[in-house]
Amino acid sequence: xxxxxxxxxxxxxxxxxxxxxxxxxxxLEAMIGLRLGGWVDDPLRREFLRLGHAHGGLLALxxxxxxxxxxxxxxxxxxxxxxxxxxxxxxxLVGLGFIVGGLWHGPTDPGLxxxxxxxxxxxxLGALVAGxxxxxxxxxPGSSV
Amino acid sequence: xxxxxxxxxxxxxxxxGPALAWLAVAxxxxxxxxxxxxxxxxxxxxxxxxxGSSSCVACHPAQATSWRRSYHRTMTQPASGAAVLAPFAGxxxxxxxxxxTMTRSNFGLPHLRVESVEGGAPLLDLDVALTxxxxxxxxxxxxxxxxxxxxxxxxxxxxxxxxxxxxIPMNAAFLEPEGEPGDADDYLRHFSRWNDNCILCxxxxxxxxxxxxxxxxxxxGQAWFASRVGEFGIAxxxxxxxxxxxxxxxxxxxRRLLGGAGDPxxxxxxxxxxxxxxxxxxxxxxxxxxxxxxxxxxxxDGFLPGEDLAARSRPIFADSRVGGSDExxxxxxxxxxxxxxxxxxxxQGLLQSPCYQDGQAGGLGCNxxxxxxxxxxxxxxxxxxxxxxxxxxxxxxxxGHGGHxxxxxxxxxxxxxxxxGLLEGMISHxxxxxDPGAWVGRHDQPDACTQCHVDRSRRWAAEQLPQLGLAGxxxxxxxxxxxxxxxxxxxLHGGDPVQRGLAAHxxxxxxxxxxxxxxxxxxxxxxxxxxPAVRWMAWRAMQRLAAGQGMDPKLSELIIAYDPHAEAATRxxxxxxxxxxxxxGPLAEERRLALEARQDAxxxxxxx
Numbered sequence: 001x002x003x004x005x006x007x008x009x010x011x012x013x014x015x016x017x018x019x020x021x022x023x024x025x026x027x028l029e030a031m032i033g034l035r036l037g038g039w040v041d042d043p044l045r046r047e048f049l050r051l052g053h054a055h056g057g058l059l060a061l062x063x064x065x066x067x068x069x070x071x072x073x074x075x076x077x078x079x080x081x082x083x084x085x086x087x088x089x090x091x092x093l094v095g096l097g098f099i100v101g102g103l104w105h106g107p108t109d110p111g112l113x114x115x116x117x118x119x120x121x122x123x124x125l126g127a128l129v130a131g132x133x134x135x136x137x138x139x140x141p142g143s144s145v
Numbered sequence: 146x147x148x149x150x151x152x153x154x155x156x157x158x159x160x161x162g163p164a165l166a167w168l169a170v171a172x173x174x175x176x177x178x179x180x181x182x183x184x185x186x187x188x189x190x191x192x193x194x195x196x197g198s199s200s201c202v203a204c205h206p207a208q209a210t211s212w213r214r215s216y217h218r219t220m221t222q223p224a225s226g227a228a229v230l231a232p233f234a235g236x237x238x239x240x241x242x243x244x245x246t247m248t249r250s251n252f253g254l255p256h257l258r259v260e261s262v263e264g265g266a267p268l269l270d271l272d273v274a275l276t277x278x279x280x281x282x283x284x285x286x287x288x289x290x291x292x293x294x295x296x297x298x299x300x301x302x303x304x305x306x307x308x309x310x311x312x313i314p315m316n317a318a319f320l321e322p323e324g325e326p327g328d329a330d331d332y333l334r335h336f337s338r339w340n341d342n343c344i345l346c347x348x349x350x351x352x353x354x355x356x357x358x359x360x361x362x363x364x365x366g367q368a369w370f371a372s373r374v375g376e377f378g379i380a381x382x383x384x385x386x387x388x389x390x391x392x393x394x395x396x397x398x399x400r401r402l403l404g405g406a407g408d409p410x411x412x413x414x415x416x417x418x419x420x421x422x423x424x425x426x427x428x429x430x431x432x433x434x435x436x437x438x439x440x441x442x443x444x445x446d447g448f449l450p451g452e453d454l455a456a457r458s459r460p461i462f463a464d465s466r467v468g469g470s471d472e473x474x475x476x477x478x479x480x481x482x483x484x485x486x487x488x489x490x491x492x493q494g495l496l497q498s499p500c501y502q503d504g505q506a507g508g509l510g511c512n513x514x515x516x517x518x519x520x521x522x523x524x525x526x527x528x529x530x531x532x533x534x535x536x537x538x539x540x541x542x543x544x545g546h547g548g549h550x551x552x553x554x555x556x557x558x559x560x561x562x563x564x565x566g567l568l569e570g571m572i573s574h575x576x577x578x579x580d581p582g583a584w585v586g587r588h589d590q591p592d593a594c595t596q597c598h599v600d601r602s603r604r605w606a607a608e609q610l611p612q613l614g615l616a617g618x619x620x621x622x623x624x625x626x627x628x629x630x631x632x633x634x635x636x637l638h639g640g641d642p643v644q645r646g647l648a649a650h651x652x653x654x655x656x657x658x659x660x661x662x663x664x665x666x667x668x669x670x671x672x673x674x675x676x677p678a679v680r681w682m683a684w685r686a687m688q689r690l691a692a693g694q695g696m697d698p699k700l701s702e703l704i705i706a707y708d709p710h711a712e713a714a715t716r717x718x719x720x721x722x723x724x725x726x727x728x729x730g731p732l733a734e735e736r737r738l739a740l741e742a743r744q745d746a747x748x749x750x751x752x753x
Contacts, residue, residue: 078155082155082156082159083160086161106401108205108401109401115171118171119164119165122163122164122167123160123161123163123164126159126160126164
């Protein structure tokens with residue numbers, strides 16, 4: 001699905017991602033309000049759920065901006081087709097990596113799923129850098145066309 | 146080939162390649178660490194050395210925060226800044242013909258000067274180097290070379306009582322008679338050396354460093370101290386052992402991510418059997434005799450939390466002997482049934498409790514009721530384990546017990562306050578069931594029932610048990626005085642000093658079903674006790690009772706006007722004023738004198 005992310009789908013998925021991670025905020029609020037065990041008594045989990053909620057929500061909004069920017073800048077299609085899925089997947093991995101790593105964590109560190117956070121961050125970073133550098137008339141790297 | 150790959154991959158490689166490379170490196174790193182024996186195998190914990198509590202904070206912030214709140218952390222501190230809880234602003238304490246004056250030196254250091262009221266050279270004139278304690282009272286330690294070298298430190302003869310915010314003589318914190326007024330040796334009875342005493346249980350990884358050979362300027366054959374500690378106070382490594390190997394191992398993030406099952410490079414009392422985790426506490430909360438005392442004084446006790454404490458030392462019990470002698474020098478520290486009656490014997494109480502079950506899994510250990518990383522530093526009771534909740538996991542709570550459960554929790558009867566420590570009555574850690582009938586006719590040990598029902602006799606208590614649905618021994622023949630006075634009053638007037646202090650403490654407990662004014666009148670007699678520690682406990686008990694709702698404010702003023710450490714001529718008018726206010730004591734003169742005559746036969750001199 002991510003291989004065929006049209007500009008419209010990028011914007012829709014960005015909004016969906018923002019909704020998903022903002023909804024986790026409701027969950028966190030409920031846990032605070034209900035003083036649920038495993039939340040109030042687990043600072044590590046609390047920290048990583050907050051990180052996932054905040055990063056996921058903000059990076060979804062960043063995707064929204066990036067989707068609009070790619071159209072406005074006229075980024076060549078071969079690049080835009082790679083940038084959009086990278087940015088979306090990156091935001092998803094960062095947000096989910098924090099959340100899942102926080103839900104199932106060890107005594108002093110988050111769980112193994114947190115390892116996808118740097119991977120997601122690298123994708124998103126690459127997408128932003130490419131969006132900033134690639135110009136309207138640029139060719140695909142290595143291409144003679 | 147690389148160029149061809151780049152050409153084929155195009156933007157996808159630039160955008161997804163770094164992330165995939167990271168994931169590959171991360172997975173390879175995890176696999177390598179998982180297969181690396183050095184990351185998981187048991188290790189010589191001592192060889193890794195100490196790391197210090199500051200190295201624990203990054204990975205264990207919550208535990209570091211709770212430890213910082215604890216009295217363990219502030220057990221010993223360099224005497225500067227907020228560590229010093231006493232004012233040292235020119236206060237003075239007159240006791241037994243000596244005046245102690247607490248000031249600051251020119252450099253702002255806390256300073257103590259002790260002089261005889263009759264003049265002459267000062268007995269002591271010292272800057273304070275260390276503070277010891279921060280919960281009930283704070284003691285002070287100064288550097289004094291009395292032949293043991295420049296590293297020698299001595300506990301000073303005055304301490305700051307935190308509850309009363311006043312200075313107390315250290316002699317008066319011990320259960321012993323007052324010395325001869327003006328006698329310097331008596332005054333300095335507890336001017337004791339830190340290097341081979343306090344250092345051992347009030348610091349982390351202590352090494353007394355005693356040698357008996359010439360060292361620097363020390364004379365040949367003279368005991369010489371080069372003491373050192375891993376960290377002042379009870380820090381992380383006191384309970385978890387040296388952490389250097391653990392810290393080095395956990396520097397690898399892959400090890401931390403994979404290491405949910407713990408690390409044998411560090412001791413975690415929370416994962417130990419009751420025997421092992423209680424041993425980590427018993428090292429200090431259970432006075433003991435080292436297998437090799439000379440080695441301990443040279444290089445520390447060598448105990449590592451998690452090891453068998455019994456391999457290093459044996460806990461002191463009533464029948465413990467030393468050096469092949471037939472004498473039992475520690476017997477006065479225990480009640481006749483072997484229950485410890487002093488604090489710092491909590492470990493022995495646990496070992497004697499049936500719940501301990503020889504320390505096997507499923508038995509009771511210190512961790513069951515206590516949590517070193519809980520919210521409240523006072524007593525460090527584990528959340529959800531206060532009161533009856535401590536017992537509910539194993540014992541079905543009997544709704545019977547004559548409704549006692551509504552008035553008092555399990556500990557009130559099964560862990561009564563029959564332990565003296567730090568000028569307080571404390572709960573016994575030997576869990577037992579009261580059987581007052583078995584002790585009718587005896588005067589040598591308090592029981593749970595009459596420590597609360599202070600206006601009753603043991604016979605009465607024994608007769609109540611069947612009515613409560615509880616089993617107990619039928620009361621035997623009473624001693625004559627048991628017929629005319631409640632048990633606590635017999636202890637208060639005729640018990641040994643521990644009994645007298647505990648009786649005074651019991652009379653002020655909030656759950657006692659006797660009017661406060663009655664109890665106040667009973668306590669006045671104890672203000673004339675020959676032991677300053679007993680007078681202090683009676684005086685504090687009266688303060689607590691007089692602070693209750695609806696009490697006469699003038700009474701509190703009269704109680705405050707009394708000074709348990711003043712000389713008798715000053716004390717007695719204050720006692721007379723209280724007697725006039727509260728009415729006569731509960732016992733007729735001849736009966737009171739008959740009981741007090743017993744005190745001479747029960748002279749004691751035992752430590753904190």
